[in-house]
Amino acid sequence: MRFRSFLMMCAAVLALSACSDKAKQVTFNNTDLTGLGYAKEFSLHDHNGKLRTLADFKGKAVVVFFGFTQCPDVCPTTMMEMSNVMKALGPDADRVQVLFVTVDPERDTAALLAQYVPAFDPRFLGLRGDLAETEKVAKEFKVFYQKVPGKTPGSYTVDHTAGSYVFDPQGRIRLFIRHGQGIDPIVQDLKTLLAEKT
Numbered sequence: 001m002r003f004r005s006f007l008m009m010c011a012a013v014l015a016l017s018a019c020s021d022k023a024k025q026v027t028f029n030n031t032d033l034t035g036l037g038y039a040k041e042f043s044l045h046d047h048n049g050k051l052r053t054l055a056d057f058k059g060k061a062v063v064v065f066f067g068f069t070q071c072p073d074v075c076p077t078t079m080m081e082m083s084n085v086m087k088a089l090g091p092d093a094d095r096v097q098v099l100f101v102t103v104d105p106e107r108d109t110a111a112l113l114a115q116y117v118p119a120f121d122p123r124f125l126g127l128r129g130d131l132a133e134t135e136k137v138a139k140e141f142k143v144f145y146q147k148v149p150g151k152t153p154g155s156y157t158v159d160h161t162a163g164s165y166v167f168d169p170q171g172r173i174r175l176f177i178r179h180g181q182g183i184d185p186i187v188q189d190l191k192t193l194l195a196e197k198t
Helices: 004-023 074-095 110-119 131-140 183-195
Strands: 043-046 052-055 061-065 096-102 126-127 143-146 157-160 164-167 174-176
Touching: 061 074, 061 183, 074 096, 074 183, 096 110, 096 131, 110 126, 126 157, 164 183, 174 183
Parallel strands: 061 096, 096 126
Antiparallel strands: 043 052, 043 126, 061 164, 143 157, 164 174
């Protein structure tokens, strides 16, 4: 009889722990990419000339956006949105790193990125590679980009993926942020990532 009571107690504990595990599962406003098999790494120079990899930002949530400085709409609105996200995060913003990866390295020099990117927030970093490095990183992140010819050879624009990737403080890919949703869902998701226990 005692053994049967013991078994019932064990079953109850297991059921409770299963419920507890379900309660721990996090839901995000943006697309959950936890366990994704790509978008794992990059190696690009920042706008100060320093070679950067994802490991440089361990301990921070990292937001990676692919764009270009002459972009007329998606890029400046995304960067302004992230600037407002940082303001809304308050002190937690110091645990978030925003990276702007150019898909137009022919025109986006380090000097131009150094003017453009920190204008939105001094903590933001612009990253660039040569044409081959840019193609390699875009392929790793499955980011689309393509030149659209203008009236003159130098007046082209670039069509590109409009969302951003988010890595957690342990360097794991976790989220894809959709463009143009406003800051609240992003702030909530970043706070959730920053509050997670490792």
